[in-house]
Amino acid sequence: MDYDVIIIGGGVGGLTLALSLSSRGVRTLVVEKDPKGGHVYKGELLQPKSMMILDKLDVLDPLLPNSYQLDTIHTYEVELRPGDRPETLCHSRLDYSMLPVKYNYARMAPHEKIRELLTARAEEFSAFHLWKPAVFEKMETKDGVQKAFIKKGKEVYEITARVIIGAEGRLSKVRKTMDVSLHSMQYNHHFLTVTFPRPPELKEATIFASRNHFVGLFPLPEGQVRSVYMIEPGRYKAMRKEGLEPVFKAYRDFMPEMEGYVDEIKKWKEIQLMIPIRHNTSRYVTDSSAILGDAAHSVHPMAGEGMNMAIQDADILGELLVWMHEHNRWGKEYLSWFEYVRKPRSEFVSGLSHQSALVYSFSSRPWQKIRMRALRYLESHPRLHFKHLLNISGLGMWKMNMMDWPRHMGFPPGESRRYVLQEEEMRKRFFTEKDDYPWKSE
Ligand SMILES: Cc1cc2nc3c(=O)[nH]c(=O)nc-3n(C[C@H](O)[C@H](O)[C@H](O)COP(=O)(O)OP(=O)(O)OC[C@H]3O[C@@H](n4cnc5c(N)ncnc54)[C@H](O)[C@@H]3O)c2cc1C
Structure with missing residues (x-):
């Protein structure tokens, strides 16, 4: 052999x-x-x-030393006002420090x-x-x-x-x-993704979403930021013909501080189309x-x-x-x-x-309102917040149950105050490291 x-x-x-x-x-x-x-x-x-x-x-x-620590991911739902700063409708945070382990952060x-x-x-x-x-x-x-x-x-x-x-x-x-x-399966949207210099104001992972646009900004080391910008399928070819200005504008509309940074992209070749x-x-x-x-x-x-x-x-x-x-x-x-x-x-x-993809797949006003409400309660309900962190961090698995859907919508009112996370209990019930090696118990 x-x-x-x-x-x-x-x-x-x-x-x-x-x-x-x-x-x-x-x-x-x-x-x-x-x-x-x-x-x-x-x-x-x-x-x-x-x-x-x-x-x-x-x-x-x-x-x-070659990576950038992310403690929190911020999501802003905004109303775009081209030429002016967008109006923030909702700001929610996903806080990795809630994880009761040494690795309670993400890194780029x-x-x-x-x-x-x-x-x-x-x-x-x-x-x-x-x-x-x-x-x-x-x-x-x-x-x-x-x-x-x-x-x-x-x-x-x-x-x-x-x-x-x-x-x-x-x-x-x-x-x-x-x-x-x-x-x-494929989706009703594509993404442009590109890395460019980061304005000093951008210190944490930040997602901006308006009714029908989405931009994700993830700081990298050495003063760079990796970005994703959602577009309609088929828009890529048309955008390329229009030059780089529509891309610069898209980023500046969400974050005016991008002026002078996103413009450092010199060629369309630097931007990659990502088809989910x-x-x-x-x-x-x-x-x-x-x-x-x-x-x-x-x-x-x-x-x-x-x-x-x-x-x-x-x-x-x-x-x-x-x-x-x-x-x-x-x-x-x-x-x-x-x-x-x-x-x-x-x-x-x-x-x-x-x-997560579906949450940003529809552009109607009522859908945006539902999304904002769900985000708000995800942040403020300790149990939902912890569940979500556990699932995305890879440290455990705690499935949604029937009660989680109304919780996302804030029902019953005041329920989130009743839940205090008890570290040890959560660790025992939902961290699954030990179960990962069932063959060892053979
Ligand atoms: C634009 C983009 C952004 C992404 N962003 C994220 C993110 O932020 N976070 C995240 O977790 N994931 C992200 N992903 C997904 C992530 O990159 C992939 O899931 C991950 O790279 C998969 O790793 P892999 O080792 O399975 O495969 P790959 O990284 O695809 O590696 C496969 C390797 O196999 C080689 N190979 C292929 N065929 C052969 C062959 N016949 N013989 C020999 N070698 C071969 C290839 O050259 C390649 O090096 C992103 C993906 C893309 C495209």
């Missing part, structure tokens, strides 16, 4: 898994087709659970920096091997042995392994070979193969969860594969634990991302 595990795709998911495995002696080969990376925007918002995982892998400390980090640090740390272990650039072409299973065909330079190599993992993103070839079915797609697959595991990250599930970007789900998948799969390696128990019956643990969680987060 050439390797214990072959991972196709050296994105954040594949590299997190490779580091988790190689640091514990599992011989791992990562195959990455892109020699450079970095030319497309990808996820940069790290949620608390991802930070916990990166810390466990000794990558968090070097990441701290350049995507390529995260990949670079994961690679550098993995290269410290002799069990880690990286082929880059090299392209996965196909795989076969013969007599219980997994064989991957990898093209490196002009040669195609046949490499054997106990397990092959597809971590190659949305268009995963491993997934196609595994013959799992894919359910995908949400997909779920029927299986994550077949025989001796598994898929993780975007290969297994892709979520609407509104929730800022895609990269975090890839890291969290890799953590669980890493723990399982190390256990299989230590106990010399290879086979589908063990690998299936990954799907058992992660699929319900991923589908739940995918559902949340869908709900």
Whole structure:
């Protein structure tokens, strides 16, 4: 056997898994087709659970000086008044400090920096091997042995392994070979995303929404800000013809301080069109193969969860594969634990991302009023606030129940004052770290 595990795709998911495995002696080969990376925007918002995982892998400390801490995400519903400051109709805050853990904040980090640090740390272990650039072409299973065909330079190599993992993103070839079915959906909006210099007034993550527009501003280190601007499908082509001024104006309408900063975008080439797609697959595991990250599930970007789900998948799969390696128990019956643990969680987060997308998918005045009311009560009702934080942080899972819908609308009146969060009780009931490794209790 050439390797214990072959991972196709050296994105954040594949590299997190490779580091988790190689640091514990599992011989791992990562195959990455892109020699450079970095030319497309990808996820940069790290949620608390991802930070916990990166810390466990000794990558968090070097990441701290290269990232920007977000304690609170502010959402403003506004009435736009072009040429003047917008009128604030509602201001709500999502406050990470309510989480009773060490990692009670989010962080923005350049995507390529995260990949670079994961690679550098993995290269410290002799069990880690990286082929880059090299392209996965196909795989076969013969007599219980997994064989991957990898093209490196002009040669195609046949490499054997106990397990092959597809971590190659949305268009995963491993997934196609595994013959799992894919359910995908698109939305009635697209996004423009771009990074540019940040005005000093912008210190915290800020979302501005008007009746029919949406802008998200997420501070990055080194005085930069990553932005997303929602547009109607088809508008991109027309906007490009109009030059950059409509983009500058869109940002200035929400935040006049953007003048002189957003204008630093020099070419349309710097702006990326992002078409939100949400997909779920029927299986994550077949025989001796598994898929993780975007290969297994892709979520609407509104929730800022895609990269975090890839890291969290890799953590669980890493723990399982190390256990299989230590106990010399290879086979589908063990690998299936990954799907058992992660699929319900991923589908739940995918559902949340869908709900967040719907909240901003309709532009009527009554819908905006409902949205403002729901946001206000989400902030002021400690139980709702905590539930939401727990779910997006990745630290636990606490589903909405029938009573939460009226709570979002403020019924029964005064109820929020009755709920005082009791840290220990909440930790016991809803933090799910221990449940993540059911195979260990076998
Ligand atoms: C514009 C944008 C903004 C986003 N914002 C956020 C955010 O704020 N927060 C967040 O959490 N998520 C965000 N996401 C989503 C996030 O980037 C992805 O969910 C995450 O990158 C998935 O990681 P992955 O490792 O599964 O796949 P990828 O990052 O897609 O990595 C897959 C790797 O596999 C390689 N590969 C593909 N095919 C082959 C092959 N045949 N052989 C060898 N290598 C191959 C690719 O080159 C790539 O490096 C965003 C995505 C986009 C596009």
